[in-house]
Amino acid sequence: MNLDKAMVIVGGGQCGARAAHALRLNGWGGPITLIGKERRLPYERPPLSKGVLLGEWDASQCEIYGEAFYREQGIDVIVDSAVVAIDRQKQFARLGDGRSIAYSRLLLATGAAPRTLAVSGHDLPGIHVLRTDVDANEIARELLPGRRIVVIGAGFIGLEVAAAAVRKGCSLTVVEAAPRALMRAVPACVSDLIVNMHRAMGVEVRFDVQLRRFVGDSRISGVELADGETVPCDLAIVGVGVQPCVDLAAACGLPVDNGVVTDVTLRTADPAIFAAGDVCSFEHPLFNRRVRLECWKNAEDQARMAASNMLGGDEESRFVPWFWSDQYDITIQIAGLPSLGSTTIVRETGATSRVFFALSSDGVLVGASGIGTTGEIAKDIRIAQDLIAKQARPSPATLADRTVKLRSLLVAEAQ
DSSP states (O other): OOTTSEEEEEOOSHHHHHHHHHHHHTTOOSOEEEEOSSSSSOBOSGGGGTHHHHTSSOGGGGBSSOHHHHHHHTEEEEOSOOEEEEETTTTEEEETTSOEEEEEEEEEOOOEEEOOOOSTTTTSTTEEOOSSHHHHHHHHHHOOTTOEEEEEOOSHHHHHHHHHHHHTTOEEEEEOSSSSSSTTTSOHHHHHHHHHHHHHTTOEEEOSOOEEEEEESSSEEEEEETTSOEEEOSEEEEOOOEEEOOHHHHHTTOOBSSSEEOOTTSBOSSTTEEEOGGGEEEEETTTTEEEOOOSHHHHHHHHHHHHHHHTTOOOOOOOOOEEEEEETTEEEEEEEOGGGOSEEEEEEOSSSOEEEEEEOTTSOEEEEEEEEOHHHHHHHHHHHHHHHHTTOOOOHHHHHOTTSOTHHHHHHHHO
16 A cells, blocks of 8 residues: 555544544555544544533533644644545545646545524524534523523434523424424334433423524524414524535546435445545445444444554444433433334333333344433443344343342353
């Protein structure tokens, strides 16, 4: 491999930063260039909807590595810049300022961008999405006691924002077009518990609600629904999901399908180009389907794996998905893909804590959702990850019986 050409990482987020470090850890001695659109060094996003909104964290505390680290590692970080084209034949990436960087291998870690609502009034001041540290700081400044806030979308981002805003003394209404919350993430019994928790905190949560337009003159003053009702508000947060940033890949002729298409090793159709993180649509051997994952752990896992494979490795992406969300004083942890389950088994793990196991139609454990305190659900979720990795077929009765230690199922699988 040509040490004169750089390992180029397009995308200055968590996945890109971890991949750059992993390249050095795996012995790459040539140049590494990390290119990001945002104006600051790579940072983690989960704290934005939690500690940053609450004023408990400063955005600078979310940075993954400081400037000194990149200098010591010999990693060239280019911020506030974008790759506008990739020449696959000559193997160089062209930046918006006209510079071209030759690459030996290139990693697309371009992430995802918030979906917007193309309805009347969508550009009024007071309407926000939450993806970047700039977004989080702008919203945090507006979370003032007594303010009326409408959150559009009952996904994890919307519900985390609602929880933070309640703690700041705001009045909350959450509207969701789907018949329930978190439809793609957890079973109905889990989402019902989460929604009931929000309602107990005074949040109005409404489903099967379509948005017609945003109302206001110089600033948003309300949200008009499809039935003609207007919900007054001082602030609106749109949390209707994200879409993978695939334009660069598509423009250079790489296949895209709900993300940049890769094989199980994260290689694209071009053997010199890889993709990882939120933008990556990959074959998952555990679930026998193509998936794209939007979570912290996937960015961490795939960054390390992509770096290894860029250097000639052949590791497969068999990681069990894991995700968490903190809302009020409870934690939600999810392992695997619960949406693939056809049967849900409930296990009590504490006075108010539960783990919900998702079994496929042929009895394979495909997901687990825990809700409660971290100490009462984390261990069982970790064991569930191991069982999912082994494609175990545990007895439903055993899963439900809290007197039976889940670790015993791992031992049985190993025999």
